[in-house]
Amino acid sequence: MLEIPESKTISRQACTSLMGKTISEVFTATHKHKFAFFNGDPAGYEKLLKGRKVKSTKGHGMFVDIYFDEDICMTISEGTNIRYYTSTEPPPEKYQLLIIFDDGSFTAFTVAMYGGIWAFKGVFDNPYYQGSLNSISPLEEEFDKPYFDNIFNNATKNLSMKALLATKQRIPGLGNGVLHDILFNAHLHPKRKKSAVNDSQKAELFNSLKVTLKTMTDSGGRNTERDLYGNFGGYETILSKNTLKNPCPNCGDTIVKEAYLGGAVYYCPGCQPL
Numbered sequence: 001m002l003e004i005p006e007s008k009t010i011s012r013q014a015c016t017s018l019m020g021k022t023i024s025e026v027f028t029a030t031h032k033h034k035f036a037f038f039n040g041d042p043a044g045y046e047k048l049l050k051g052r053k054v055k056s057t058k059g060h061g062m063f064v065d066i067y068f069d070e071d072i073c074m075t076i077s078e079g080t081n082i083r084y085y086t087s088t089e090p091p092p093e094k095y096q097l098l099i100i101f102d103d104g105s106f107t108a109f110t111v112a113m114y115g116g117i118w119a120f121k122g123v124f125d126n127p128y129y130q131g132s133l134n135s136i137s138p139l140e141e142e143f144d145k146p147y148f149d150n151i152f153n154n155a156t157k158n159l160s161m162k163a164l165l166a167t168k169q170r171i172p173g174l175g176n177g178v179l180h181d182i183l184f185n186a187h188l189h190p191k192r193k194k195s196a197v198n199d200s201q202k203a204e205l206f207n208s209l210k211v212t213l214k215t216m217t218d219s220g221g222r223n224t225e226r227d228l229y230g231n232f233g234g235y236e237t238i239l240s241k242n243t244l245k246n247p248c249p250n251c252g253d254t255i256v257k258e259a260y261l262g263g264a265v266y267y268c269p270g271c272q273p274l
C-alpha cells in the first residue's frame with residue numbers, strides 16, 4: 001500500500017525514469033479487477049494519453065501523480081502498484097493498464113486488493129485526492145508542533161492513537177502501515193486513548209511522527225512495499241508482518257498482532273503499555 005514514504009519514493013523514481021518520455025501506446029486490462037478504479041472507461045485512456053509527454057511527478061499522501069503536457073495527469077492511489085520496465089524486459093502476464101513510451105520502455109499498473117488508476121485533464125474532483133494534494137505533509141517544515149497540536153487538540157478525548165493518526169484523513173498518507181513504527185518509537189499503544197496521553201508523550205509522538213516518516217522516506221520506503229523497479233524499500237520495519245512474533249529490539253518481549261479498527265495493529269506489549 002502506498003503511504004507517505006512510498007508515494008515520495010515512487011514519485012522520485014518516476015521523475016528519474018519517465019521524465020521527457022512520450023506515450024506511444026496504451027493497453028487496457030488483461031484481467032479485469034473488480035476493485036480497480038478508473039476515471040470513466042479506461043478504453044478512452046489511449047485517446048487522452050497517446051502523444052503526451054511526461055513533464056513532472058509528485059508524491060503526496062497515498063497518491064503518485066504523473067503530469068504530462070496539455071494539462072493531462074495520471075494519478076494512482078493506495079493499493080495500485082506501478083512498475084517500470086526497460087524495453088528489453090517482458091511485460092507482466094496480468095495488468096490493469098500498460099503504457100508504452102516512445103523509447104520502448106513501459107509502465108505496468110497492477111492492483112492487489114483495490115486501487116485507483118485515474119487519468120484526467122485539468123482538475124481531478126475527488127475529495128481524498130484534493131484533501132491530500134492540499135494538505136501539509138509531515139515531511140514538510142510547516143508540519144510543526146503547533147500544527148500537530150491543533151490536530152491532536154481537535155480530536156475527541158476518547159479517540160485512540162490509531163484512530164487519531166490513521167483515520168479521517170487528518171494526516172493524508174499516514175495509514176495502517178507506517179503507523180506501527182511511529183507508535184513504537186513514541187512508546188504508545190495503538191489503543192491508548194488521547195485522554196491518557198500527557199504533554200511529554202504528546203511531544204514524543206510528534207517527534208516520532210516526524211523522524212520515523214523522514215527515515216522511512218530517506219530509505220526509499222518500507223521493506224514490506226515494492227518500489228517502481230519492483231524492489232523492496234530499504235527501511236527495515238520494526239513492527240510489520242515481517243517481524244511478527246520476533247523479539248522486540250528494545251526489550252525482547254514478543255511482537256504481537258491484533259485486529260483493531262479495520263486492519264491489523266502490531267505492537268510490543270512491553271514497550272507500548274495500554
Ligand SMILES: [Zn+2]
Nearest residue numbers: 248251268271
Ligand atoms: Zn519492547
